[in-house]
Amino acid sequence: WIVPRHPVGPTPHARFAGWLASLKGDNGRGELLLVLDGLDELPADSDVPDLLPPAAELAPGCYILASSRPELKAAADVGLKRAASAGPSFVTIAVDAYAPEHQDILLAYARKQLAVPRRNGDALPQPWAGELVNLVRGSFLCLFHFCRALRFGIYDRLDCLPAPDDFYPAFFDHLRARVGDDLFEKVYVRTLAFIAVAREPIGV
Numbered sequence: 001w002i003v004p005r006h007p008v009g010p011t012p013h014a015r016f017a018g019w020l021a022s023l024k025g026d027n028g029r030g031e032l033l034l035v036l037d038g039l040d041e042l043p044a045d046s047d048v049p050d051l052l053p054p055a056a057e058l059a060p061g062c063y064i065l066a067s068s069r070p071e072l073k074a075a076a077d078v079g080l081k082r083a084a085s086a087g088p089s090f091v092t093i094a095v096d097a098y099a100p101e102h103q104d105i106l107l108a109y110a111r112k113q114l115a116v117p118r119r120n121g122d123a124l125p126q127p128w129a130g131e132l133v134n135l136v137r138g139s140f141l142c143l144f145h146f147c148r149a150l151r152f153g154i155y156d157r158l159d160c161l162p163a164p165d166d167f168y169p170a171f172f173d174h175l176r177a178r179v180g181d182d183l184f185e186k187v188y189v190r191t192l193a194f195i196a197v198a199r200e201p202i203g204v
Contacts, residue, residue: 002026013053013082021059031061039068039076049079056086097138106133106143113147124150131158139164145171 004026007018024032042048058064064083068076084090095102110129117123136142142164149155154174162170176184
C-alpha cells in the first residue's frame, strides 16, 4: 500500500478524513473500509476518538465500521456523537447476544470448527455445535476457545468443558498439570505475562 502524507486540516478528524481519502485514491481503490473495534475499551482521555469525523465528511467510497459495547467512556462517546451528527450517513446496528441472526452466525462457526479434523484425522460430532452455542451464552470469544480446546484435545467431551466464566483458570490449571509446575512457572507464566503487557504485536 502507498501511505500518503498527513494532509492539512483544521481538526484531527478533518485531517484523518482527508488521509483516508488519499489512502483510497493513491492506491486505486474504489472503496475503503476501516474497522475500529472495542471503542469501549479506550481510556476516558484517549485521543483516538478525536479522529472520528462526521460520517458525511468521509469521501465517497470511504467507510468506518466502529464496534463497541453499550457503555462508553468520555472520549469515545464524544467521538461517536460527532460521527453520528451527519444524520442518515451514520447507522447504528445493535447486536443482541441472543438475537436469531447472531445465534445463526455462532452456529455456523461452531459447525465449521467442529468439521476440522483433529490430529487423529477425525472430526468432532456436528451435533455438538448447538450445545456449544447454548453453553457460551452468546460469546463468540468463548465459542472460539471451546472449539479450539476440543480440537486440540484439552477437553475430550462437552461435559468436560468448564463454565464460560471459569474457562481461563481451568485452562491454566490444565496447562500446569500437563507441563509441570517448574516449566509452567519459569516459562509459561513469564511468557504469558510478557504478552499480556506488550503494547505492540510481538512474535514468540
